[in-house]
Amino acid sequence: MTATMGAPETILPAVQADPALAALVERVRAAQAQGTALSIAGHGSKLFYGGPPVGEPLDTTELAGISSYEPTELVVTARAGTPLETLEAVLAERGQCLPFEPPQFPGGLRGRGTVGGMVAAGLAGPPRACVGGVRDYVLGATLLNGRAEVLSFGGQVMKNVAGYDVSRLLAGSLGVLGVILEVSLKVLPVQPATATLRFELGEAAALRQLNAWGGQPLPLNASAWWDGMLLLRLRGARAAVDAAIARLGGERIDDTLADPFWLGLRDHTDEFFAHARATIAANPAANLWRLSLPQTAAPVQLTGGEQLIEWGGAQRWWCTAAPAATVRDVARRAGGHATLFLGDDRGEGAFAPLAEPLARIHRELKREFDPAGVFNRGRLYPEL
């Protein structure tokens, strides 16, 4: 790439000029008029997440492509349907990346995930606790709201406090506020050095150790604990990673083994998640729960379950047949919340219920963005 593309001063009203966009706007206009429910999907790789999809599919994959990428600005702008794989490959060519490593789940209808789906689901991979999540990298977004209006919020610059931060609000919104058309993301240089260390530690000791390390100037990047074993990934400047290896001890795991492990963890293809899926298939009462807790929360116990801990203690996966109310109660008492990530029983809803006044604010936001209730009904909460 030699020149800057998409210099904003040359922007023209794009709706008429772009058939893929015009088609989406038309679909939404018609759906709004007729009160039709639309289920927004890109590759459909995360349709299992949240409440079951309702309504006619609205495919965003035609709206694809990288609109602007200037590596020295650390900003990339891509349309919603752009495959995540494509985006990451383009960044990698310039030595840059999305540091939060969004998952690319296999088993999608059309691929392993799109940029729009990444923002809408708001899911981040193993480095979340150390580098931030999707919302921390969203700089701007263009949204098609329920009135079929094309609206841009935020921008392509690092610092921007003009108006409400609607673009970050879209991260994790599961499409209930509108169709994400295009997003601008902050990107960062790929760090020069990575190393994975292995420690034999019990759960409580591992949690204590991870939090203690977190308070020191160490190049921590990701962690995973299960069954008495802790894996720790360091990432940063060569000198910093080398110094940390020398200081922390543990057993160094060769990158040829470690890299596929972290990738499997990111995409939920590793042993723990494979086993969880098999358990759920064999026992309809079993579910995979995601407990989001303060990193320092003490070990939680759920009977008859198996656990994997990520994010320095902040994300604890439990495959268990314990009732939803029990799991939610355990998470709440530990200072967090529980999401039913995978399982057949959605009667209780996928996400922890909201109390007033948050529930009211959610309903009102939905009404303001999507008055006819067209988009992704029930994906986030039954009443949205």
Add this chain to the structure above:
Amino acid sequence: MNAPTEAAAVRDAPSREDRARRQAEVVAALRELLPPHALLWQREDTQPYECDGLTAYRALPLAVALPETEGQVAAVLKACHNLRVPVVARGAGTGLSGGALPHEWGVTLSLAKFNRILRVDPLSRTAVVQSGVRNAAISEAASPHGLYYAPDPSSKIACTIGGNVAENSGGMHCLKYGLTVHNVLRVRGYTVRGEPVEFGSEALDAPGLDLLSAVIGSEGMLAVTLEVTVRLVPKPQQARAILASFDDVRKAGDAVAALIAAGIIPAGLEMMDKPMTAAVEDFVHAGYDLDAAALLICESDGTPEEVEEEIERMVAVMEGAGATRFDISRDEAERVKFWSGRMNAFPASGRISPDYMCMDSTIPRRRLADILTRIAEMEVQYGLRCCNVFHAGDGNLHPLILFDANEPDQLHRAELFGADILETSVAMGGTVTGEHGVGIEKINQMCVQFTPEEREQMFGLKRAFDPAGLLNPGKLIPTLHRCAEYGKMHVRKGLLPFPDLPRF
């Protein structure tokens, strides 16, 4: 100067008696809820609250409430909601965009008494603080644990965390360490109706929509913040700074891009132009190179080995971009000296000019030299001088327009100059405010940056939190009416063109 706020401006000019009657009604209601010393309404008592850090705009509120307990905050909000009185929350009043400018038909809610650090937890690397705690006080309290709170606006010794949440404040180090939104886990406070509410959590996410993102930077328009959980980060073992001189601002701008292209994320990257350097040198005597057309302050932090390696790479890259002179800090005292001028850019400007107006737009970094060229032309056009300091790493500009408010017409020309900078920034793909907020100061330029539909959607977002529009009304988002009066069209819309570029 007395700039009326939006709501007051569109009202049919009410009489003095109307206002006195309303004031009596509001004071009578609040008297029931607050001890006598916590409610001010006499002119001489409310005068100190008539403006914030943007002193060109002033207004007197009906009353100032200084609650001491959460129960009192909730009660004041409920009473104001019942009476349909606007409420403007206020921290230290250091904001630079008039975000805490009182509403002349409203109550100013001072949160100054909520100034306690409730908890510093080294294990979880978090601090729970009340909204009136000063930014720098958090880092001071965390310091014994080897931790600090990363966002560090220039006003950090005075500004409060509640105000930082309202403005999504940045600082000198946010390219590497993020803004307020990246460093706050949870905000607890009250809705406009006086209901307790919590956004975010002490986990890394909360169920439902990420309302915390919307509340941070909302300029007190969505809820009243009383308590904040912030993330603390380990203090780097070492930090060193490079002072690099350039004989041409364009070369300095190119050096910024070259550093980032080389995969370096400096801990701090600031630029000062020649007039600014002269003004600060006269003030702090840091030994800056007065011959340079532009100075870059570039900081590296980390382990000593890391810093050594990075400083070498930074020097090599800037040399390649045409730097003519380097000074590298040898110890902490020297590093602080390098920064002293940059930290004192505002007071230094105050010494060379009776008044100054500080702009805050952000542009793509690659346009730094272009906007400097345009600002130089504007100096001639408006007949006023301008000194420039930039958070170069973020593309966030702080041009300081120098003027004398006692000279007729100078304030007006300064305002036009400022508006021109903001609108030029938007046209270059930037934004009217990087970190100071829209407040009342930049509200007209919001008409340029957003379409009527976008502004209406933002009003919709506000209605979801505050249906009656009572929290800090008239700030942040301009009405259709106001934009029609301002008479300038927005300049951007929709998707970027050329979606299907070949791979590069």
